[in-house]
Amino acid sequence: MTTLPANRPLPRAFYERDTVVVARALLGQRLVRVLSGLHLSGLICETEAYGGADDPASHAYRRTPRSVIMFGPPGIAYVYFIYGMYHCLNAVTACDGHPGAVLIRGIFPDEGIGTLREHRSGAADKHLTDGPGKLCQALGITLVLNGVDLTDSSELFITAGEPVAMREIIAAPRVGVRGDEETRTRPWRFVWQHS
DNA sequence: TATACGATCACCT
DNA sequence: GGTGATCGTATAC
Numbered sequence A: 001m002t003t004l005p006a007n008r009p010l011p012r013a014f015y016e017r018d019t020v021v022v023a024r025a026l027l028g029q030r031l032v033r034v035l036s037g038l039h040l041s042g043l044i045c046e047t048e049a050y051g052g053a054d055d056p057a058s059h060a061y062r063r064t065p066r067s068v069i070m071f072g073p074p075g076i077a078y079v080y081f082i083y084g085m086y087h088c089l090n091a092v093t094a095c096d097g098h099p100g101a102v103l104i105r106g107i108f109p110d111e112g113i114g115t116l117r118e119h120r121s122g123a124a125d126k127h128l129t130d131g132p133g134k135l136c137q138a139l140g141i142t143l144v145l146n147g148v149d150l151t152d153s154s155e156l157f158i159t160a161g162e163p164v165a166m167r168e169i170i171a172a173p174r175v176g177v178r179g180d181e182e183t184r185t186r187p188w189r190f191v192w193q194h195s
Numbered sequence B: 001t002a003t004a005c006g007a008t009c010a011c012c013t
Numbered sequence C: 001g002g003t004g005a006t007c008g009t010a011t012a013c
Helices: A019-025 A067-071 A113-119 A132-139 A181-185
Strands: A030-035 A038-050 A077-082 A086-092 A101-109 A156-159 A169-172 A189-192
Touching (some): A019 A038, A030 A132, A038 A113, A067 A086, A101 A132, A113 A132
Antiparallel strands (some): A030 A038, A030 A156, A038 A189, A077 A086, A086 A101, A169 A189
């Protein structure tokens, strides 16, 4: 993939690749949420890759009513509800029939920061969107957006952001993953270290 | 039908 | 470093 057009959603081909590759490639891209005509956005700075039957940490380790969306076409938003009060946003990846998704764990706030602050009621700016539940709260992302096509939606999409140098990317084990040593230590979490 | 728990966060010490 | 909040989902009965 060479230069991507700005202000246009990333094409489906962007997501139709190996999930770990997409997780790394999403760093620096712009996550945009349009809420009552307002553009809320930020640059993605933390992601995690989740696979299918080969990944016990993934919702798609088994095919269930909730995880079936991860088995479908790439470029679709997978939103789930967790711990009774938070939502998490993923982008479905890989080829149709091969489950995979990238969890968006953090963004650097950009457009609409006033609204983000309102949604996060009193949180310090550095903690507005520095977690998967926090960014969903800040951007107003709920289960309503589960299944939205990120390549063709006026409410939620991802556009080309800033280039990220390889040396600015840190790979680490995923958060909250249990299971055997091999699963726990897969370096499938990617963090963009601002320089 | 029932129950245990989680890809989290805020607040406490 | 520890814990409570709070409910959808998976799995067991």
